[in-house]
Amino acid sequence: MEVFEKQPLGSEVALRGWVYRVRTQKEHVFIILRDATGIIQVVVDSSSPFFSEAENVTIESSIHVKGIVKKDPRAPGGLELRATDFKTISLAEPFPITKGASREFLLDVRHLWIRSRRMNAVLKVRDEVFRSLHEFFRKKGFLEVQAPMFITAAVEGGASLFEVDYFDRKGVYLTQSSQFYLEALIFSLEKVYTVAPSFRAEKSRTRRHLTEFWHAEAEMAWYTFKELLELEEELISYIVDQVLENKRKELELLKRNVTLLENVKPPFYRISYDEALEILSKKGFQLKWGEDFGADEERALTLEFDKPVFVYGYPEKAKAFYHKNDPKRPEVTLSADLLAPEGYGEIIGGGERIENIHELLEKIKKFGLEQSQYEWYIDLRRYGSVPHSGFGLGLDRLTMWICGLDHIVDAIPFPRTIRRIYP
Numbered sequence: 001m002e003v004f005e006k007q008p009l010g011s012e013v014a015l016r017g018w019v020y021r022v023r024t025q026k027e028h029v030f031i032i033l034r035d036a037t038g039i040i041q042v043v044v045d046s047s048s049p050f051f052s053e054a055e056n057v058t059i060e061s062s063i064h065v066k067g068i069v070k071k072d073p074r075a076p077g078g079l080e081l082r083a084t085d086f087k088t089i090s091l092a093e094p095f096p097i098t099k100g101a102s103r104e105f106l107l108d109v110r111h112l113w114i115r116s117r118r119m120n121a122v123l124k125v126r127d128e129v130f131r132s133l134h135e136f137f138r139k140k141g142f143l144e145v146q147a148p149m150f151i152t153a154a155v156e157g158g159a160s161l162f163e164v165d166y167f168d169r170k171g172v173y174l175t176q177s178s179q180f181y182l183e184a185l186i187f188s189l190e191k192v193y194t195v196a197p198s199f200r201a202e203k204s205r206t207r208r209h210l211t212e213f214w215h216a217e218a219e220m221a222w223y224t225f226k227e228l229l230e231l232e233e234e235l236i237s238y239i240v241d242q243v244l245e246n247k248r249k250e251l252e253l254l255k256r257n258v259t260l261l262e263n264v265k266p267p268f269y270r271i272s273y274d275e276a277l278e279i280l281s282k283k284g285f286q287l288k289w290g291e292d293f294g295a296d297e298e299r300a301l302t303l304e305f306d307k308p309v310f311v312y313g314y315p316e317k318a319k320a321f322y323h324k325n326d327p328k329r330p331e332v333t334l335s336a337d338l339l340a341p342e343g344y345g346e347i348i349g350g351g352e353r354i355e356n357i358h359e360l361l362e363k364i365k366k367f368g369l370e371q372s373q374y375e376w377y378i379d380l381r382r383y384g385s386v387p388h389s390g391f392g393l394g395l396d397r398l399t400m401w402i403c404g405l406d407h408i409v410d411a412i413p414f415p416r417t418i419r420r421i422y423p
């Protein structure tokens, strides 16, 4: 109720919104009114001509109300509105969401639950994440580009591809990542980024997997691996800083511990895959060298750190074929995941790409992939190839961590998971 809070005491204001709570005492009806900006108490006296209309109003009814701004220490926010006019715009049917509703039920009625103060706060933080990400890339001289969602070849391995019915064609899928298209675009624009959904037919039912997630991806010509990590930590620090600056109230409502976020400043920690493996083995995880980390491993690992940590130098087999092998140690790649602290785990995957055509062809073969599927991607190494790097950031995961949520479905208004595509 920002408009309301700016009004001088004693002035008359008009508000529009929804009934958040209503209770009648002998002489008064107390309505907590909700709009996009917050809540405010409205008081209707029994002497007013619209008393019975106000008395009959139901939760989530939409109303117009005029009134005088008064101080009242008992009201939320310390102010209230003494109604001078009251109009019901639409009387709501009994609202299905009541205290103690189960998590599953709240997901069934997600189209209504997004009105809750908690979801309202998360969505405002999410907006700030998206807004500041665009701002960051613009300031850095990146161009925003768009890639297709219908594609014909896997970026991140065939197991998590969604095949679609594309007229009478076989082998058409929803994209897992816009990376290859961004790689093509750097030869024209050098530094590009995109924000788009990516799709993964993930069988894993974890707290951090969606089948449709929002992916911010960037690709830069000439960038070395070192420059890539510096860009990533700068981006994440910028976003966290903007949220802290502009969305304090929302973080407070979410009971987020902000001291942990205030710590998010470059440089982030950097540990090698081998070091990570060592830490994990001390914690009782029996991983063989070469295996990728899952949610449990990343959770254990990041509980050790008070700010984000890069794990770099993943073994060749643990990462997709396009990653460049480290010339100094060919069994590992110039790749890095950025893990969010407090147990959250991976929010970014990125690395330096293979720029040499022979190296790429060899890797495609080694990974048992069909060369013909990647012809246009290979072409990029035929015509003026350059060293280049890039990354993909999961915006739902980033929002989840910044808000301190315990499940990714609460970081996006209408989540898509293995079991849920409604509403």
Ligand code: NSS
Pocket (backbone or CB within 6 Å): 155, 156, 176, 177, 178, 179, 200, 202, 208, 209, 210, 211, 212, 213, 215, 217, 218, 346, 347, 348, 349, 350, 351, 390, 391, 392, 393, 394, 395, 396, 397
């Ligand atoms: O698979 S990634 O690690 N990497 C890529 O897709 C690269 N092709 C990106 C690039 O370099 N342009 O995914 C990147 C990030 C990952 O760190 C997560 O934060 C997020 O995308 N991600 C997901 N978020 C939510 N749900 C699912 N299923 C998911 N998969 C990845």
